[in-house]
Amino acid sequence: MQSQQPPSSYPNPYFPPQPNPEDEIDLLELVKKLWDRRSFIIKILTGFIVLGLLVAFLSPVEFTASSTFIPQVASGQKPGGLSGLASLAGINLGEMGDGQEIPPTLYPKLAGSVKFQKALIETTITNPETGQPITYAQYFEEVYQPGLINSVKKYTLGLPGLLLKAIRGESESVASSDTSLVFVSEDEKKHFERLASQLSVTTNEKEGFVQLSFIMPNAVMSAQMALAAQKLLQEEVIAFRIRNAKEQLLFTEERYREKKAEFESMQRRLAAYRDRNKNIITASAQSEVQRLEAEFNLAFSVYNELAKQLEQARLQVSKDTPVFSDIQSVSVPTEKSAPKRPLTLVIFTMLGLIVGIGWVFGSDFYVNMKEEWGKKGEEKG
Numbered sequence: 001m002q003s004q005q006p007p008s009s010y011p012n013p014y015f016p017p018q019p020n021p022e023d024e025i026d027l028l029e030l031v032k033k034l035w036d037r038r039s040f041i042i043k044i045l046t047g048f049i050v051l052g053l054l055v056a057f058l059s060p061v062e063f064t065a066s067s068t069f070i071p072q073v074a075s076g077q078k079p080g081g082l083s084g085l086a087s088l089a090g091i092n093l094g095e096m097g098d099g100q101e102i103p104p105t106l107y108p109k110l111a112g113s114v115k116f117q118k119a120l121i122e123t124t125i126t127n128p129e130t131g132q133p134i135t136y137a138q139y140f141e142e143v144y145q146p147g148l149i150n151s152v153k154k155y156t157l158g159l160p161g162l163l164l165k166a167i168r169g170e171s172e173s174v175a176s177s178d179t180s181l182v183f184v185s186e187d188e189k190k191h192f193e194r195l196a197s198q199l200s201v202t203t204n205e206k207e208g209f210v211q212l213s214f215i216m217p218n219a220v221m222s223a224q225m226a227l228a229a230q231k232l233l234q235e236e237v238i239a240f241r242i243r244n245a246k247e248q249l250l251f252t253e254e255r256y257r258e259k260k261a262e263f264e265s266m267q268r269r270l271a272a273y274r275d276r277n278k279n280i281i282t283a284s285a286q287s288e289v290q291r292l293e294a295e296f297n298l299a300f301s302v303y304n305e306l307a308k309q310l311e312q313a314r315l316q317v318s319k320d321t322p323v324f325s326d327i328q329s330v331s332v333p334t335e336k337s338a339p340k341r342p343l344t345l346v347i348f349t350m351l352g353l354i355v356g357i358g359w360v361f362g363s364d365f366y367v368n369m370k371e372e373w374g375k376k377g378e379e380k381g
Contacts, residue, residue, distance in 0.1 A: 037360045044356035045349065052348025056341035060146070064337035065226040066213035068328040071104055071237065102237050104203040104210050110236055111201045111212075111229070114182050114192075120199075121191045123228040128218045136225065137191055144217065199229055209327060215337065223332040234324050245320045249313040256306040263303040266296045 034041065102110070110116060120136065127134045127143060134143070184192070198215045212230050216222035270292045277285045 033364070034357065034360060041353070041356035041360065044359065045352035048348045048352025048355065049345070052345045055348070056339055056344040059339035059344075060217060061336050062215050062217060062338040063219040063222040063333045064213050064215050065219075065222040065330055065333050066211060066328070067226060067230050067326065067330040068209055068211045069230070069234075070209045070325045070327060071234075072323045072325060102240050104208065105205060107203055107210055107233060107237075108201045111199060111233055112196070114184060116232060116236060117192050117195055118188065119232055120195060120225075120229060121188065123225060125221045125224045128221065137187070139221075140191065140194065141187070198225075201233070219333050219336075223330050227330045230330065234322075238322055241322050242317050242320045245313065245316045249310075249317055252306065252310045252313045256303075256310045259299070259303045259306050263296075263299040266292075266299045270296045 123136050124133045125136060125139060126132070127139065129143065200211075200213045202211050203209075204211070212226060212233070214222055214226035214229055216225055270289075273288065273292055277289070
């Protein structure tokens with residue numbers, strides 16, 4: 001009985017499949033085509049390398065200063081604590097206390113507010129050319145030179161916007177007597193757009209820390225702006241947190257001053273009446289003394305109670321004031337963060353190879369397609 005042979009479609013372990021000669025020919029043709037056009041590819045590659053060198057050495061130098069801190073509350077709250085664990089189970093515990101805590105996840109929104117940015121562009125920094133103090137807005141309006149690369153971007157990529165602005169003309173400044181409205185000028189808008197690319201505020205919800213960084217053309221200025229941004233951000237958080245407690249403190253202080261004046265007035269009236277009726281022992285005089293003493297005791301009780309509440313309100317303000325623990329303080333950077341010249345050169349070299357090889361294959365593909373279209377047109381004719 002003959003053994004049954006497996007179908008011819010099954011792979012034979014003793015005779016592995018041989019490579020298709022046509023595949024080798026196609027691969028050799030592709031390599032040969034690249035070798036024949038090597039001079040063209042080298043020219044394209046050289047052009048991109050030169051362009052990469054220009055971009056790497058003409059791009060403006062930037063320095064980045066950063067800090068990392070943890071927001072804490074005196075009552076013991078800490079971001080990412082029990083409320084974070086409960087949220088994983090679908091339970092919202094809310095905020096402890098008066099519910100006026102700003103979560104760190106909202107810090108980037110707070111840093112992007114108009115009020116925050118208006119205060120930030122008025123920050124005083126050191127002019128690197130003169131060593132004299134100057135504001136952020138004055139530096140970028142009067143001192144800073146954008147450099148060749150940024151100028152090319154402005155007048156090429158930004159040309160449509162410049163033309164549209166020239167056609168429309170400068171927008172008129174809006175004025176109003178309503179002090180509750182916030183107005184932003186054209187110059188401030190430009191500063192805000194620049195701040196959006198310079199200031200970065202990120203939060204780590206799991207660990208509960210906040211990282212802030214600021215980019216400037218000078219190392220000292222970057223550290224100064226990062227420190228100012230951190231201080232402003234923390235002040236905004238503190239002001240929001242203690243708002244209710246501070247309003248309660250102001251209210252208690254006003255009532256305390258009123259009742260203190262009433263108590264002192266009542267004290268003077270009682271003392272004056274006793275002095276005038278020192279030797280009089282009539283029943284009416286004694287009754288008037290008792291009435292004045294009752295009013296004095298009531299005023300003293302209210303005054304004494306408000307004094308206690310005033311002290312409690314002051315303690316509550318201190319209790320609700322957040323404390324920020326610095327993990328990494330702001331320091332003057334010693335190395336520039338941009339441009340990354342080796343990386344820029346590598347990227348442009350890879351782009352040159354891709355463009356050169358793609359051009360070779362693309363041109364051949366275009367020629368072949370053009371010939372096929374010509375043949376189809378002749379057949380139809």
